[in-house]
Amino acid sequence: MHNKTLGNLLFAFPFMLATALAANSCASVAADNVKPPLMQQGIQFGDLNRGSIMVWSRSNRDARMMVEYALNDQFTDSKIIRGPYALSVSDHTAKQELTGLPLGKDVYVRVWFEDLTNARTKSAAVSGHFHTIGAHDNIRFVWGGDTAGQGWGINKAFGGMKIYEAMRRAEPQFFIHSGDNIYADGVIEATKAAENGLIWTNIVTPEVSKVAETQAEFRGRYKYNLLDANVRAFNAEVPQIWQWDDHEVVNNWSDSKDLSADPRYTVKDVPLLVARAATAFKEYSAQRPHSADEPDRVYRKISYGPLLDVFVLDMRSYRGPNTANLQTVESAKTAFLGKEQVAWLQDGLKNSKAVWKVIAADMPIGLNIGDGTVNNIPDGTPRWEAVANGNNGTAKGRELEIAGLLSNIKKDNVKNIVWLTADVH
Numbered sequence: 001m002h003n004k005t006l007g008n009l010l011f012a013f014p015f016m017l018a019t020a021l022a023a024n025s026c027a028s029v030a031a032d033n034v035k036p037p038l039m040q041q042g043i044q045f046g047d048l049n050r051g052s053i054m055v056w057s058r059s060n061r062d063a064r065m066m067v068e069y070a071l072n073d074q075f076t077d078s079k080i081i082r083g084p085y086a087l088s089v090s091d092h093t094a095k096q097e098l099t100g101l102p103l104g105k106d107v108y109v110r111v112w113f114e115d116l117t118n119a120r121t122k123s124a125a126v127s128g129h130f131h132t133i134g135a136h137d138n139i140r141f142v143w144g145g146d147t148a149g150q151g152w153g154i155n156k157a158f159g160g161m162k163i164y165e166a167m168r169r170a171e172p173q174f175f176i177h178s179g180d181n182i183y184a185d186g187v188i189e190a191t192k193a194a195e196n197g198l199i200w201t202n203i204v205t206p207e208v209s210k211v212a213e214t215q216a217e218f219r220g221r222y223k224y225n226l227l228d229a230n231v232r233a234f235n236a237e238v239p240q241i242w243q244w245d246d247h248e249v250v251n252n253w254s255d256s257k258d259l260s261a262d263p264r265y266t267v268k269d270v271p272l273l274v275a276r277a278a279t280a281f282k283e284y285s286a287q288r289p290h291s292a293d294e295p296d297r298v299y300r301k302i303s304y305g306p307l308l309d310v311f312v313l314d315m316r317s318y319r320g321p322n323t324a325n326l327q328t329v330e331s332a333k334t335a336f337l338g339k340e341q342v343a344w345l346q347d348g349l350k351n352s353k354a355v356w357k358v359i360a361a362d363m364p365i366g367l368n369i370g371d372g373t374v375n376n377i378p379d380g381t382p383r384w385e386a387v388a389n390g391n392n393g394t395a396k397g398r399e400l401e402i403a404g405l406l407s408n409i410k411k412d413n414v415k416n417i418v419w420l421t422a423d424v425h
Contacts, residue, residue: 034119037063041223042232043111043126046095046286048174048239049302051102053130055109056095056286059086059123063113065094066122073108073129086113091219093283103305104134128236133173133304142167142238143360145178145422147225149247153188153202154228161225164234175238176310178422179245179362181285182221184212184277186247203227211250213267215276222284242285243298243312245362245423249277252371252385256321299341301348309354311345313337315363322371324381325389325397336387336398342405350412357414361421363387365402369424 037059044056055067065083068075083096101107112125133139144163154160167175188208192200205227207220225231246253250265250273259265267273278296282289290297298314318338320331327334337345349357363369368390373380382390387398395403409417 034115034117034121036121037061037113037115037123039111039113039123039126041226042235043109043128044235044286045109045128045130045239047241047288047300047302048130048132049288050305051132052097052099052288053101053107053132053239054095054097054286054288055083055111056093056284057086057111057113057126058094058284059092059113059115061092062087062116063092063123064116065096066112066114067096067098068110068125069098070108071102071105075108075110085116090283091280095286097288101132103132104137105132106130107132126236130237130239131173135305137173137305139304139308140170140172141174141176142170142172143176143178143420143422145245145362146180146247147177147182148188148208149180149183149186151186151188151192151202152200153204153208153224155201156203157201159230160228161230164228164230168230168234168237172238173304174241175234176241176312176358176360176420177243178360178420179243180247180423181242181244181281182212182218182225183247184218184221185250187211188224211264212277213265213273215279218276218280219283222280240286241302241310241312241360242281242287243314243360243362244281244316246316248281249274249316252322253316254319254322254385256323256383299344303354305354307354308356308358309348309352310358310360311348312360313345313362314341315361319398322383322385323397324374325384325399326391327397327400330400330404334397334400336401337405342401346405346408346412349409349414349417352414355416357417359417359419361419362423364421364424365419367424 039057040060041058046054046056057065063086065086067081067083068078070076070078081096084094086092086094106129108129110125110127113123115121187210188202188204190202190204194200205220205224207217208224212218212221253270257270259268259270289295300312302310315336318335318341320333320335323333363386365387368388369386371383371385374383387402389397389399
């Protein structure tokens with residue numbers, strides 16, 4: 001029995017060895033044929049803070065993000081970070097934080113993706129750079145909003161989104177995007193009538209040819225903007241602070257939004273659209289994630305040393321329904337920022353040691369912004385989308401919350417506050 005078993009083993013071994021060698025040979029051939037990942041959307045920097053920044057990019061398939069950075073463009077003494085996996089669950093987006101950066105320095109970055117096959121092929125690297133703001137640096141930044149709105153998309157004949165190139169040439173240290181990063185509810189068609197009889201021609205993709213409803217369509221809106229070379233060049237040099245407003249989801253959305261009569265939408269559930277929109281926003285923004293107690297939180301403070309604190313607001317997530325806005329007592333229906341965000345802002349402004357306090361608001365606080373009429377009755381009582389209610393008397397409705405905030409700012413003697421917004425609705 002023993003000799004027979006040994007004989008069988010000796011006979012089997014050459015067969016198994018040949019099989020293994022053949023398998024390895026096939027694997028080698030397969031590895032040689034694996035194409036590297038692609039980085040079609042470039043890189044983006046976000047939420048530059050004192051000594052830290054977020055780096056964002058996207059692969060075209062399952063891969064791992066790799067980030068190299070140095071204080072010179074030759075990348076001597078560089079550091080390499082094995083970043084997160086970019087998988088289909090996040091539409092192959094990934095972001096990595098760089099920490100411990102020296103202040104007042106130019107930082108050079110290279111990003112590439114390593115695929116998750118046995119071949120471990122690597123994408124071509126995409127490079128960028130930014131400047132960390134030092135204690136004695138002058139600060140220069142730009143702000144704006146409303147990208148590709150009202151059907152005005154990427155026109156190659158015009159030169160694409162040239163405003164981004166104009167901003168890049170100004171060499172700002174960062175950019176505040178005041179919201180409406182996309183127009184999920186706006187269709188982009190191949191042509192659009194412009195002034196003086198001219199015709200505007202757009203690049204069109206399937207995701208922008210209808211209103212966004214599916215997760216893929218919301219994601220496709222962000223990928224559309226990244227088709228533009230001006231945007232990608234800007235993203236690779238200017239760190240951004242993103243906030244969101246209504247068009248990331250649907251026009252003028254609040255708890256009162258009703259899509260039942262809108263034939264463009266087969267999905268009528270606004271909370272479901274908000275969930276899909278928020279998911280895409282987080283995936284494509286280089287925003288630093290908030291802590292686990294509120295992972296979807298957008299409002300935050302970003303400090304730039306003794307000169308500047310930026311308070312980034314969220315005027316969407318905590319508001320009550322759009323109404324006639326004439327209530328005389330504060331309640332859930334009059335909420336705009338919400339109690340917690342208001343308290344956070346008041347405390348932050350009071351305790352800020354910075355010379356300037358910039359409040360980045362995604363909506364204006366003083367303009368009368370309408371949203372049709374109550375119950376959609378022709379010539380009925382106006383319904384209001386923002387804070388102001390068109391009534392010249394004492395504060396009412398959402399004005400009560402903002403009036404309280406402004407009163408506390410005055411009481412606390414907070415100086416040098418500047419409010420910024422872009423969209424006037």
